[in-house]
Each structure stands twice: as C-alpha cells, then as structure tokens.
Amino acid sequence: xxxxxxxxxxxxxxxxxxxxxxxxxxxxxxxxxxxxxxxxxxxxxxxxxxxxxxxxxxxxxxxxxxxxxxxxxxxxxxxxxxxxxxxxxxxxxxxxxxxxxxxxxxxxxxxxxxxxxxxxxxxxxxxxxxxxxxxxxxxxxxxxxxxxxxxxxxxxxxxxxxxxxxxxxxxxxxxxxxxxxxxxxxxxxxxxxxxxxxxxxxxxxxxxxxxxxxxxxxxxxxxxxxxxxxxxxxxxxxxxxxxxxxxxxxxxxxxxxxxxxxxxxxxxxxxxxxxx
Amino acid sequence: xxxxxxxxxxxxxxxxxxxxxxxxxxxxxxxxxxxxxxxxxxxxxxxxxxxxxxxxxxxxxxxxxxxxxxxxxxxxxxxxxxxxxxxxxxxxxxxxxxxxxxxxxxxxxxxxxxxxxxxxxxxxxxxxxxxxxxxxxxxxxxxxxxxxxxxxxxxxxxxxxxxxxxxxxxxxxxxxxxxxxxxxxxxxxxxxxxxxxxxxxxxxxxxxxxxxxxxxxxxxxxxxxxxxxxxxxxxxxxxxxxxxxxxxxxxx
Numbered sequence: 001x002x003x004x005x006x007x008x009x010x011x012x013x014x015x016x017x018x019x020x021x022x023x024x025x026x027x028x029x030x031x032x033x034x035x036x037x038x039x040x041x042x043x044x045x046x047x048x049x050x051x052x053x054x055x056x057x058x059x060x061x062x063x064x065x066x067x068x069x070x071x072x073x074x075x076x077x078x079x080x081x082x083x084x085x086x087x088x089x090x091x092x093x094x095x096x097x098x099x100x101x102x103x104x105x106x107x108x109x110x111x112x113x114x115x116x117x118x119x120x121x122x123x124x125x126x127x128x129x130x131x132x133x134x135x136x137x138x139x140x141x142x143x144x145x146x147x148x149x150x151x152x153x154x155x156x157x158x159x160x161x162x163x164x165x166x167x168x169x170x171x172x173x174x175x176x177x178x179x180x181x182x183x184x185x186x187x188x189x190x191x192x193x194x195x196x197x198x199x200x201x202x203x204x205x206x207x208x209x210x211x212x213x214x215x216x217x218x219x220x221x222x223x224x225x226x227x228x229x230x231x232x233x234x235x236x237x238x239x240x241x242x243x244x245x246x247x248x249x250x251x252x253x254x255x256x257x258x259x260x261x262x263x264x265x266x267x268x269x270x271x272x273x274x275x276x
Numbered sequence: 277x278x279x280x281x282x283x284x285x286x287x288x289x290x291x292x293x294x295x296x297x298x299x300x301x302x303x304x305x306x307x308x309x310x311x312x313x314x315x316x317x318x319x320x321x322x323x324x325x326x327x328x329x330x331x332x333x334x335x336x337x338x339x340x341x342x343x344x345x346x347x348x349x350x351x352x353x354x355x356x357x358x359x360x361x362x363x364x365x366x367x368x369x370x371x372x373x374x375x376x377x378x379x380x381x382x383x384x385x386x387x388x389x390x391x392x393x394x395x396x397x398x399x400x401x402x403x404x405x406x407x408x409x410x411x412x413x414x415x416x417x418x419x420x421x422x423x424x425x426x427x428x429x430x431x432x433x434x435x436x437x438x439x440x441x442x443x444x445x446x447x448x449x450x451x452x453x454x455x456x457x458x459x460x461x462x463x464x465x466x467x468x469x470x471x472x473x474x475x476x477x478x479x480x481x482x483x484x485x486x487x488x489x490x491x492x493x494x495x496x497x498x499x500x501x502x503x504x505x506x507x508x509x510x511x512x513x514x515x516x517x518x519x520x521x522x523x524x525x526x527x528x
Contacts, residue, residue: 036354036355036356036357037357039355039357039394040357040394040395040396041394041395041396041397041398041423042392042393042394042395042397042424042462042466043393043466043467044394045397046466062354063353063354063355063356064354065354067279068283069278069279069280069282069283070280070283073353073354076353076354076355079355098283099354100354101280101283101284101287103287103350104287104350104351104352105350105351105352105353105354106287106290106310106313106314106351107313107314107317107318107321107351107354107356107359108310108313108314108317110283110286110310112279113277113279113282117278117279118279121279144306145303145306145307145309145310146296146299146300146303146304146306146307146310147300147301147302147303148282148299148300149277149298149299149300149301150277150282183303183306184303211309213305215305215306215309217309
C-alpha cells in the first residue's frame with residue numbers, strides 16, 4: 001500500500017479556508033495540502049497541526065522538480081521530510097516533472113520527454129527522493145501544454161514503468177488526462193487502460209480554463225467538467241475504490257461550494273458500494 | 277537529446293519562438309502558457325510578500341513593477357515564498373517609483389515581516405536554565421534573538437508607517453518627521469508584529485544579533501542612552517519572545 005488515506009472523497013485545503021475548517025469541522029473524509037505553504041513555522045503550521053488532529057492528511061508537493069537534470073534540491077527535501085516527521089501524513093505525493101536548471105527555478109510543473117533516458121533518470125531521482133523522505137511517493141501525471149520531439153513512450157506506459165521500477169505509487173489526475181487529450185491528442189482512456197491496477201493510490205479531479213486560442217489551461221479555477229466526472233466513473237470501475245481528491249487552487253469559491261462538489265465525488269464512490 | 281540539454285532548450289523556448297518550434301513542433305503555441313505561469317507566479321509571490329508596498333502604490337502600479345522585477349530576476353527555489361529578497365533594491369532603482377522616496381525601505385520592512393511569518397518556531401526562553409547560571413557570569417552570556425526577529429534602521433518613519441497600515445490603525449506619519457528603528461518578529465500568538473525601537477533598545481538587540489556577549493551589548497545600549505533600563509526591556513523581550521535563548525560560549 002502506498003497510502004493509508006481512506007477510500008473516500010477528500011478536498012484540497014487552501015490557506016483562505018483553513019480557519020473555517022478548524023472552526024466548523026466540516027464532514028469530509030480527508031484533506032490534502034501543498035507542503036511548501038507550511039515550510040518553516042508560525043501560524044500556517046500551527047493551523048495545519050489542528051487540521052491534522054481531526055482529519056487524515058495528504059502532503060502534495062508542487063516544488064520538488066524531481067526530473068530536473070541539475071539534480072534534487074537537498075534543502076527542499078529536508079524541509080519536506082521535516083513536515084512528514086511532524087505531521088505523519090497518510091500520503092505524500094509529487095509530480096512527474098522538472099522545474100529548474102542551474103540558473104533558474106521556474107516554479108511550474110514542466111513536462112519531461114517520454115523517452116527511455118528520461119525514464120531511467122526519473123527512476124534514479126525518485127529512488128533518491130524516496131530515501132530522503134523515508135517513504136514511497138505517489139507520482140502524478142501532468143497536464144502538458146507541449147509535446148516534446150523526444151516523446152517516444154505513451155504516457156500510460158511511461159507511468160506504469162516508472163511505478164514498477166521505482167516502487168512509487170501513481171496519483172492519477174483525470175483532469176490532466178482530459179486536458180492532454182484536447183491539447184495534445186493523447187487518449188485519456190488509453191492511458192487509463194495502460195496503468196497497472198495495483199499502482200494507482202489516489203485520484204485527482206479538478207477544473208480547467210480555456211485560453212483565447214483554444215488551449216486548455218489546467219488552472220484548477222472552475223468546477224470539475226462533466227467529461228471528467230465521466231472519467232472518474234470509468235477510473236473507479238477499472239481500479240476499484242480509491243481516495244478521490246477535489247482540487248481547487250484559483251478563483252476559490254466559498255468552502256461550502258467545494259464541500260458540495262466533494263460530495264459528488266463521494267457519491268461516485270458510493271455507487272461502487274464503498275463506505276467512507 | 278540529453279536531458280540537461282533539453283531542459284536548457286526548453287527554458288530558452290519560453291521566450292524564443294524559433295527554439296519553441298524546434299523543440300515542440302506543432303504544439304509550440306503552448307510554450308507561452310509556461311512563460312506566463314512563470315511570470316505571474318513570481319509576481320503573485322511578490323504581491324503576497326509586499327502588502328505595504330502594494331497599498332502604497334496601488335494594485336496596477338504594483339503589478340507592473342512586480343512583473344518588471346520577475347522578468348529580470350530568476351527564482352532560485354521550488355518554494356515561491358523565498359522569492360523576492362532583492363525587491364527593495366529593485367524598487368530603489370526603479371525610475372517610476374522615485375516619487376515615493378521611502379518605498380524601498382517600506383519594502384525592506386515588508387520583507388522582514390514576510391521572513392518573520394515563515395521563520396522556524398522556537399521554544400520559549402528557559403528561565404529555569406538561566407537561574408542556574410551564577411549572576412557574576414551573566415555578562416558573558418550570549419542572548420539569542422528569535423529566528424523570526426530582524427531589525428531595520430531607516431531615515432524614514434518606517435515603523436510608524438507600517439503601523440498606520442494595520443487594521444487597528446495608527447496615524448499616518450509625515451515622511452519628513454525623521455528616521456526610525458524598527459523590530460519585526462512573530463509574537464507568542466504567532467502574529468507578525470512591528471515595533472518602533474528607541475536607539476538604546478536597537479543598539480542592544482543588534483549587538484545580540486551580532487553575537488556580542490551581554491556585557492558588551494549593554495555597553496552599546498548605554499552609549500545611546502545612559503538611562504537605559506535593561507531590566508524592563510529584557511522582561512518585555514522575553515515576554516514577547518523576541519529573545520528566546522542564550523549560549524554560555526560564543527556561538528559557532
């Protein structure tokens with residue numbers, strides 16, 4: 001098992017909602033946060049400890065840049081490890097991406113080529129990162145705005161091989177599959193079919209926005225689209241019950257709206273006959 | 277293509293259409309999404325870290341200035357809360373910002389408050405441990421400021437300016453009413469605070485920050501004010517967790 005999260009719907013918790021969660025203790029099975037917002041100490045970390053006292057927690061990193069050819073950032077890993085030791089989360093995760101060169105960090109999730117060389121490199125770096133963090137990671141598939149000339153392996157097969165060789169679990173982001181299908185013509189259902197049943201440890205759902213030229217941007221700034229709810233049903237039918245997370249990062253609505261949308265994810269799980 | 281070369285070319289492609297075409301082919305139009313994200317993520321990080329500067333110049337001006345900085349100043353860490361430590365110097369030299377001569381110092385204080393917000397936690401001062409040190413050795417102790425505590429000396433009334441921008445208010449100072457010394461730190465309730473310091477207090481705390489022993493720090497304070505009431509000041513700094521620890525030998 002890669003995580004001990006409940007097989008139920010959780011919500012991505014952002015700082016503007018944390019006080020309300022502590023005060024009102026809403027009915028939701030678990031929360032996920034970005035660890036970078038809690039590096040150091042102070043009010044954010046104190047609030048997160050209070051959330052952790054009442055809910056299972058997932059730490060979902062956005063800043064590690066595992067696939068950066070320049071190597072891992074030891075200080076970043078040490079800070080992540082510090083949070084893991086302090087909070088004992090039910091799950092930790094990161095992305096299949098890179099984020100910096102020797103000169104500059106881009107603070108974004110930049111795509112790796114789906115090549116044998118990139119796969120070998122990711123397996124190596126993931127091994128180092130998991131050693132430094134003391135436990136396996138779930139690795140999330142990206143939404144990508146470009147294809148690379150070096151792409152040779154289909155996305156689903158790349159992820160399956162990464163999991164098999166590194167021992168990582170997979171965090172399957174269905175919105176990213178959907179966005180990639182539109183932007184890059186990669187089949188979401190083919191990716192689902194390529195993933196090994198036991199490797200997937202968590203599912204993400206989110207919304208996206210459309211740029212003027214038709215490019216879909218993975219902003220997590222809208223409710224989940226119907227096509228992604230359909231993908232959720234397909235994924236649950238294939239992989240069985242899993243922790244399902246609703247992500248919302250921009251244009252944050254009131255917490256009550258997000259809880260309602262999380263309820264729809266729970267309903268999809270309930271249709272499988274799963275108890276939270 | 278080797279991965280490090282590909283990533284260098286990817287970085288170049290964010291601002292070079294020909295490079296994007298070579299690397300991304302038919303999907304090259306997507307490169308601008310990354311260029312945009314990088315720029316706005318940095319500018320948003322500056323907006324979070326510099327609330328007083330933002331209030332002083334307004335959202336539009338701030339956004340333009342932040343993007344100008346973000347275009348020329350790389351981020352170095354995957355943690356965006358660390359981005360922006362050179363913004364005060366950028367503001368000082370930014371021609372459109374010259375109308376507000378104290379803006380760079382307001383930025384310096386914003387940054388110290390930002391550092392205080394994210395600074396590591398520290399356990400409160402151990403008075404029982406201090407009680408075990410013989411009184412005649414107190415002068416050779418090295419008092420330690422909280423990881424969140426930083427000092428600023430400005431030719432502008434910078435602490436009063438900061439306080440005037442807080443919800444609980446305070447009168448706006450006249451910019452030419454003279455310089456101030458400020459302390460920024462996080463109090464025991466985890467709130468970031470700014471306090472205007474008297475010269476003797478500033479001299480004492482900055483001596484502690486420079487790792488001078490207590491007796492020498494006291495001399496620095498007395499040089500500013502012969503009447504300096506060390507007992508009263510120390511009591512407050514311990515209560516407010518400005519001073520959180522002491523060493524009996526010089527710190528490494």
